[in-house]
Structures are given as structure tokens and as C-alpha cells.
Amino acid sequence: MTATAAPREYALTSHEVADFRINGVVQAPTWLDVTLAQPHVLSVSVKPGASWGLHEDYIRVALNTPRQHEALIKVKADVRGDVVPSANPLDLGIMRAGNRNEALVRLNSRSQKAFKLGKIAVEGFNARTEVLPCRPKADGCKLVRVVVGKDQPAGSFRGTLHVELPELRTQLPVSIWGFLVPKDYKIRDVTPDPGQSKATAPASLHDELKASTQVKKSEQAPPPGDGPLLKWTASSLDTVYGFQIFRADSEQGPFLLINPKPVLADMNDENPQTFQWRDNDVRHGATYYYSIGILRVDGKKEHLAGPQKVVAK
Known part of the structure; x- marks a missing residue:
């Protein structure tokens, strides 16, 4: 912006x-x-x-x-101001030591006016820079070549290209990163051969081990109390932390969170899981509407089910 x-x-x-x-x-x-x-x-x-x-x-x-x-x-x-870079951040990708590892950063004036460059420096990794004219030549356009130094250590690097714009009395920073591998380093493709299957334990042993360690949530006793009992089943839970329960007095809401601690999911269980939660904070004979939400490990929240009408007995 x-x-x-x-x-x-x-x-x-x-x-x-x-x-x-x-x-x-x-x-x-x-x-x-x-x-x-x-x-x-x-x-x-x-x-x-x-x-x-x-x-x-x-x-x-x-x-x-x-x-x-x-x-x-x-x-x-x-x-962004008047002068903008062709890319920010600039990803140099994987480079091999011993090669001429370089990239061009194109600087354009959005007003198409000519501009001057002052001091240019690279911070964070070893590199030198060179200013070149654009091809074809155009007002309000310059190229800055960034050449990774021969003495740059192998591994990932991250830094900033600082371009001084004296006429505009400001500085333009461009973030740059890349990964440098040694000259004789072999890059291997780890994609499995199409005709080769992944190594797994025999099906019978795999199932036996899984059955011996699996907690069957559907066989667990219901939570204590006599309030409405909510039960649901969900699958593909590898990124799910747990579930939140919301309640309202009408189908239109508002729905308010009623379980401060989420109903936890087992992210390591590949099978569908059954969950239970009881609402004991109710008035007998009253009608409530419940909604269930998903809480993912990255903090994102999604709707799972509801609203469901329940009359508290």
C-alpha cells in the first residue's frame, strides 16, 4: 500500500x-x-x-x-512511494558456490520521472552492487545488480539492499534472501519412484499396534450431570486442537462461548473420533440452541455444526 x-x-x-x-x-x-x-x-x-x-x-x-x-x-x-522495486522481497533461491550468483533489481518511478541514486549497500550478507541502465532506455528506470560475494558462507542468508534516493530524501530497502550450497554439493530428488511404494509395517501388525494404543472416545462414559448432552463425530483432525461450544436462546443468536476449556482432539488418531460434552448450566424446560466450532492449532476458528435446538429436561 x-x-x-x-x-x-x-x-x-x-x-x-x-x-x-x-x-x-x-x-x-x-x-x-x-x-x-x-x-x-x-x-x-x-x-x-x-x-x-x-x-x-x-x-x-x-x-x-x-x-x-x-x-x-x-x-x-x-x-511504496514514487520509486518501487521489481520485487520485494527478492528470493534468490538455491545457488551453488563458485558460480556467478547474481540478480537484477529493477527500480521504476511511477511518475516516470528521472531520479538519481545515492549510496547503495547490502546488509546481512556479503555482496557487491552495480548500477546499470535499463534496456530499452527509459526515464524513471534503473537497474541494480546484486552479486553474492565469493566469501559468502554456505547456508541460508537473509539481508537488505539499501538504496539511497537523495532527491526524494529517503531510502528504499529491498529484502533479499537465498540459500548457498557448496560447489560439490549433490542435490537429490527425494520424490519417491512412481513404481515404488512407501515402506510400511504389514497390515495386520499395523492394525494390531493401532488398536492396542487407540482410545475409543465413543466408548467413554458420558460426562456427569443431567443437562443436555452434545455428541458429535469428526475426522481429518491432524490440524485440529479442539472444539468450542456456543449457546443461544434463539436460533438467530447471539451465540456465546460456554466452555472456557475446549474439548480436545487427538491429532495423532487418523480415524474418525466421537466427542461428548454436557451443559449443566441450564434451566429445566428451557429451549437452547447449540453450535459447535473448530479450533485449529494455528488459532484459526471454523464452524462445524449447528445451530441445534435442544430442550433441557
Whole structure:
């Protein structure tokens, strides 16, 4: 986004309380303007004086929810001015020592005006640079050749190309990374041969070991109490941490979280799993609507099932 881009709005949601709101912005990056557009909506814009290049940081906000008092919102931006690089970040890929390992960074003026380059330096790895004219020649265009040094150690590297723009009184940083292997290093293809199957234990032994260690959730006793008992089955749980239960007094909601601790899943079990959870905080004879959500290991939340109407006996 450009430093003059229009503000963007980001809405936060929660099922913990019906009147969810953001109480305030606790901390924000110095290159951002962050305000409340609505009680649950942030308005975010890049400050006009923000430095160019890649930015990554967090906004910390205070919440009115009883279990989660704050939230972190990750923000990433590529702040651009008049002069922009052809790629940022620039991935050099895998290179072999002893070769001439280089890349060209094309710098273009969006206003198509000629510009001068000042000091150019590479930080983070050994390299030299060279300024070249664009082909075909054009106003507002320059090429910077980056040549990885012969003395660059093998392994992964990451750094920044700093380009000074004296007429604009600013500096343009370009992130660069790559991986350098020794000259005689053999790169092997680990893709299995199409005609070759993966080595596995005999089916009978594999099943026997699995059966001896597997906990059959469907055979577990129901949770104690006499409230509504929720039961569900799910599969493909290798990225699922657990499940959250939401309840409402009507089918339209609002649905509020009622289990502070999620119902945990077994990510190592490849078979479908059956889960149970009982809601004992109910009024007998009342009607409730339940919804089940998925909580993945990376923090993402998804809807699984519901709403389901239940009358508490």
C-alpha cells in the first residue's frame, strides 16, 4: 500500500459476550494511525511519513471480554512511494558456490520521472552492487545488480539492499534472501519412484499396534450431570486442537462461548473420533440452541455444526 492509501477497516468478533467491543488501542506501530471506527472495528492507515519498504508488526487492543482481556492483530504492509522495486522481497533461491550468483533489481518511478541514486549497500550478507541502465532506455528506470560475494558462507542468508534516493530524501530497502550450497554439493530428488511404494509395517501388525494404543472416545462414559448432552463425530483432525461450544436462546443468536476449556482432539488418531460434552448450566424446560466450532492449532476458528435446538429436561 502507498503512504497515502485510504484507511482500511478491520472488524473483530467474539462469542464471549453479547455486547463485545474494543475498549481501546493499547499499542500500535509508529508507522500506523490506528483509531476506533466502531466499537468493534479498527480503522488503520499508514502515516504519510512512514518509511518505504516492508513492515511487519502488531497492534495491541484491550477487550471487554472476561476471559481474553487483550488481542494482538498482526499487520504487514509494503509501503511504496514514487520509486518501487521489481520485487520485494527478492528470493534468490538455491545457488551453488563458485558460480556467478547474481540478480537484477529493477527500480521504476511511477511518475516516470528521472531520479538519481545515492549510496547503495547490502546488509546481512556479503555482496557487491552495480548500477546499470535499463534496456530499452527509459526515464524513471534503473537497474541494480546484486552479486553474492565469493566469501559468502554456505547456508541460508537473509539481508537488505539499501538504496539511497537523495532527491526524494529517503531510502528504499529491498529484502533479499537465498540459500548457498557448496560447489560439490549433490542435490537429490527425494520424490519417491512412481513404481515404488512407501515402506510400511504389514497390515495386520499395523492394525494390531493401532488398536492396542487407540482410545475409543465413543466408548467413554458420558460426562456427569443431567443437562443436555452434545455428541458429535469428526475426522481429518491432524490440524485440529479442539472444539468450542456456543449457546443461544434463539436460533438467530447471539451465540456465546460456554466452555472456557475446549474439548480436545487427538491429532495423532487418523480415524474418525466421537466427542461428548454436557451443559449443566441450564434451566429445566428451557429451549437452547447449540453450535459447535473448530479450533485449529494455528488459532484459526471454523464452524462445524449447528445451530441445534435442544430442550433441557
